[in-house]
Amino acid sequence: MKAAAPGTAPLTLAVRAPFPWEALLAYLSLRLTPLVERVEEDRYVRLVEGKAVTARYDGAHLLISADGKVDSRFILKRVARLFDVDFDAAPVDALLSKSRALKKHIARTPGMRPPGAWSPFELCVRTVLGQQVSVAAARTLFARLAERCGAITPEALLEADLSALGSPGRRVASLQALARAIVDDGLELEGANWADTDAALREVPGFGPWTRAYLAIRLGRDPDAFPESDLGLMRAAGAESPAALLKVAERWRPYRAHAAIHLWNAG
Numbered sequence: 001m002k003a004a005a006p007g008t009a010p011l012t013l014a015v016r017a018p019f020p021w022e023a024l025l026a027y028l029s030l031r032l033t034p035l036v037e038r039v040e041e042d043r044y045v046r047l048v049e050g051k052a053v054t055a056r057y058d059g060a061h062l063l064i065s066a067d068g069k070v071d072s073r074f075i076l077k078r079v080a081r082l083f084d085v086d087f088d089a090a091p092v093d094a095l096l097s098k099s100r101a102l103k104k105h106i107a108r109t110p111g112m113r114p115p116g117a118w119s120p121f122e123l124c125v126r127t128v129l130g131q132q133v134s135v136a137a138a139r140t141l142f143a144r145l146a147e148r149c150g151a152i153t154p155e156a157l158l159e160a161d162l163s164a165l166g167s168p169g170r171r172v173a174s175l176q177a178l179a180r181a182i183v184d185d186g187l188e189l190e191g192a193n194w195a196d197t198d199a200a201l202r203e204v205p206g207f208g209p210w211t212r213a214y215l216a217i218r219l220g221r222d223p224d225a226f227p228e229s230d231l232g233l234m235r236a237a238g239a240e241s242p243a244a245l246l247k248v249a250e251r252w253r254p255y256r257a258h259a260a261i262h263l264w265n266a267g
Contacts, residue, residue: 010063010064010065011063011064011065011072011075011076012061012063012064013061013062013063013064013076013079013080013085014060014061014085015057015060015061015062015083015085015086016085016086016087016088017060017111018089018110019057019083019085019111020109020110020111020112021057022042023109023112023265024112024113024115025039025042025043025044026265027115027261027264028044028115030135030136030139031126031135031138031139032139033119033122033126033142033146033152034142034143034146034147035047035146035150035151036151036152037118042056042057043055043056044056046078046118048066048070048074048075049070050068051066051067051068051069051070052066052067053065053066053070053079054066055079055083062079062085064076081117081118082115082117082118083115083116084113084114084115084116084221087111087113089110089111089112089113092113092223092255092258093106093110093111095252095255096252096258096262098251099251099252099259101237101238101248101263102252102259102262102263105262105263105265105266106262109262109265112258112261112262112265113258113261114217114218114221114257114258114261116219116221117218117219120189120219121152121153121154121178121182121189122152123215124178124189124215125142125145125152125157125175125178126138126142127211127214127215128171128174128175128178128206128207128211129141129142129167129171129175131171131206131210140166141166141167144165144166145157145162145165145175148160148161148162148165154178154179154182154183155183157175157176157179158176158179158180158183162176170205170206171206173205173206174204174205174207175206177204177205177206178204178206178207181203187200187201187204189219194219194220194221194222197219197220198212198215198216198220201215209229210227210229210230213225213226213227214230216257217257217260217261223255223256223257223258224254224256224257225256225257226246226249226257226260227260228242228243228245228246228249229242230260232263232264232267233245233260233263233264236264236266236267237263
């Protein structure tokens with residue numbers, strides 16, 4: 001795929017409506033991978049082998065261009081996965097709209113869906129760094145990590161000096177354990193059955209229920225995954241405890257993951 005020359009249309013990727021492009025960009029803008037991802041006004045930009053790949057929405061399609069030669073099949077697959085372009089919102093929005101707590105959110109952003117991830121490893125790292133801290137704090141830690149590593153890959157993470165990162169040592173140890181599981185033990189985060197991946201992550205220190213539930217939402221595409229211990233969700237739903245939140249969320253089955261995304265996005 002080459003960058004669109006003047007007068008030449010970029011590649012197009014059909015999306016199923018409704019497609020809340022602005023809401024998806026807003027959610028991702030707070031959770032981007034430093035150095036390689038950014039949101040610029042109405043578009044998403046990702047560096048791929050030093051080339052800037054840009055996706056923007058024209059109301060019916062995602063228009064994708066690059067400022068150099070890249071693998072078009074690879075790019076289309078990643079963009080489609082990141083934005084879940086085939087998502088059928090009708091049954092999800094119909095059920096969740098019956099909830100008093102969610103009705104206004106569905107009306108505001110119909111078609112909202114859990115974003116995927118360009119890189120599953122990057123998302124795992126970001127999720128671990130986000131344990132028990134605010135979104136803003138996690139973003140700061142991720143930026144520091146990216147500066148130390150240069151690239152968010154298992155190999156780079158294992159080689160980097162992660163001392164005095166500002167994150168608890170056990171979380172740094174969790175990231176290193178994940179990287180070793182990938183490099184040394186062949187743990188696969190892409191293309192594998194999610195149940196198998198989840199079982200493997202369960203054996204990695206620091207990948208407890210909250211972390212795996214969040215990853216199940218965005219990587220595993222489990223529509224009913226639900227991190228009931230999440231403080232943001234408890235606040236948004238007016239629940240005083242994880243047990244109380246589970247009780248409230250029972251009416252959102254089998255789409256609790258989608259309910260969580262709406263509540264996080266509203267926050």
